[in-house]
Amino acid sequence: MAPAKGEPIRAVAQVANGRAENDVARDVSAALQAVASNHYNVEVDDGEDVLLKKQDGERDVVVTVVENTVQGMRIDIDAE
Structure with a gap:
C-alpha cells in the first residue's frame, strides 16, 4: 500500500497451503495491520473481505x- 504522497509500505502475508478463504483474509488482515500502525484500520468483513480504512x-x-x-x-481490490 502507498499513501498518495510518501513512500510505499510493503506487507507480506504468509499463507500456509490449504488455508480456506476466511483464514487467508485473516492472514492478509494481520499482515496489513502490522505495517499500517495507527494510520489505517484493518478489519475482516463477511469472513473473506479485508477492509483497509484510513484514520x-x-x-x-x-x-x-x-x-x-x-x-x-482471487484478490479483488475495490475502493468505496
Missing part, C-alpha cells in the same frame, strides 16, 4: 497486489 486526517492510500502465490485464490 481521520490520514492521506488516501493506493493498494496494489505485487504477487499472489496462493493457487485458487
Whole structure:
C-alpha cells in the first residue's frame, strides 16, 4: 500500500497451503495491520473481505497486489 504522497509500505502475508478463504483474509488482515500502525484500520468483513480504512486526517492510500502465490485464490481490490 502507498499513501498518495510518501513512500510505499510493503506487507507480506504468509499463507500456509490449504488455508480456506476466511483464514487467508485473516492472514492478509494481520499482515496489513502490522505495517499500517495507527494510520489505517484493518478489519475482516463477511469472513473473506479485508477492509483497509484510513484514520481521520490520514492521506488516501493506493493498494496494489505485487504477487499472489496462493493457487485458487482471487484478490479483488475495490475502493468505496
